[in-house]
Amino acid sequence: DAAKNESSWLARYSDNIESRYLRRLDIITELKRALISEQSELSMVYQPKIDLRSNTVKGLEALIRWNSKELGFVPPDEFIGIAEQAGLIEIVTEWVINQVIVDTSTLREAGHPVSIAINLSTQDVENSALLGRFFEKLEQFELNSSDVQIEVTESDLVADQNLAIQNLDALRERGFKVAIDDFGTGYSSLAYLKDLPVDVIKIDKSFVLNLSKSIEDQQIVNTVLKLADSFNLEVVAEGVEDEVALSLLSEWGCHYAQGYFISRPLPLPDLLKWFEQTPYC
Ligand code: C2E
Ligand code: MG
Ligand code: MG
Ligand code: MG
Numbered sequence: 001d002a003a004k005n006e007s008s009w010l011a012r013y014s015d016n017i018e019s020r021y022l023r024r025l026d027i028i029t030e031l032k033r034a035l036i037s038e039q040s041e042l043s044m045v046y047q048p049k050i051d052l053r054s055n056t057v058k059g060l061e062a063l064i065r066w067n068s069k070e071l072g073f074v075p076p077d078e079f080i081g082i083a084e085q086a087g088l089i090e091i092v093t094e095w096v097i098n099q100v101i102v103d104t105s106t107l108r109e110a111g112h113p114v115s116i117a118i119n120l121s122t123q124d125v126e127n128s129a130l131l132g133r134f135f136e137k138l139e140q141f142e143l144n145s146s147d148v149q150i151e152v153t154e155s156d157l158v159a160d161q162n163l164a165i166q167n168l169d170a171l172r173e174r175g176f177k178v179a180i181d182d183f184g185t186g187y188s189s190l191a192y193l194k195d196l197p198v199d200v201i202k203i204d205k206s207f208v209l210n211l212s213k214s215i216e217d218q219q220i221v222n223t224v225l226k227l228a229d230s231f232n233l234e235v236v237a238e239g240v241e242d243e244v245a246l247s248l249l250s251e252w253g254c255h256y257a258q259g260y261f262i263s264r265p266l267p268l269p270d271l272l273k274w275f276e277q278t279p280y281c
Helices: 002-036 076-085 089-109 126-139 154-159 163-172 190-195 216-232 243-251 268-277
Strands: 042-051 056-068 070-072 113-121 148-153 177-183 200-203 234-238 256-258
Touching: 002 056, 002 076, 002 089, 042 089, 042 268, 056 089, 070 076, 070 243, 076 126, 089 126, 089 177, 089 268, 113 177, 126 163, 126 190, 148 163, 154 163, 200 216, 216 234, 243 256
Parallel strands: 056 113, 113 148, 148 177, 177 200, 200 234, 234 256
Antiparallel strands: 042 056, 042 256, 056 070
16 A cells, blocks of 8 residues: 555656646747747736835836747746746847837836836846847937846845856946845845845835734834845835835835835836826826
């Protein structure tokens, strides 16, 4: 009986490995197709971020979406990591950059000259040719690099600390603002934070989603705010889903907030409509 149990466990285990392997293969194949296809399966959505001192829109975060004809909706948390491992991230990021620049200039023409945050992976930050093209493209559209925030996750940063410092310095030399994304989940030490050339901390949404109810989360967020203040860093809280969380953050002096309570990430046409009716102006 024990042997039978073990073999069924093994069967399930290998089934699981095989299905994950097949899913990965599907994603790589379909993503390659999407990147060269004329019909755009890829798109960008934009989530507003507000300044809690003035209650006005501070900027937008650009987030990629993939609606695959074959696989349906595939979340970026699933396909970005696979794109990195499969050597496809440069093409994905190039696509993101070009789309974001066009959309940002459309927004400016519509009377909304907002700053924009883009998520980059380590491989992008190390890719000086890609960053050079990004910079040139901004100039071509008469946009300022100081209006662009680069978000890099804390876990990417802790993976290679010396390299991270050099690369972040290079970004800031080009005028980009740099934010540590998902702060609190990447296990960086406080000593490390002191040495990191960054401008902004984004508190991970896992500490913010239940802020109105969880005393522990309230203590964590409070501590991060004090820490950021002593290092002169700006703080964004992501994942603000209710009014109580928003007013707590504002009371505690958090600078910026982002989350479904303010707005979901929106496609450009919906964002333009949102701007017309938002109280945050
Ligand atoms: P992130 O950069 O930390 O982005 C925040 C995520 O939280 C987004 O998920 C956003 O839709 C979601 N979010 C925002 N407000 C709320 C809220 O109030 N409640 C909840 N539950 N969620 C909220 P999304 O768009 O699925 O992106 C997931 C991650 O994928 C991003 O996390 C980022 O790391 C990565 N990603 C997204 N777009 C890109 C991209 O263009 N390039 C790269 N390299 N990574 C990207
Ligand atoms: Mg982000
Ligand atoms: Mg985040
Ligand atoms: Mg994240």
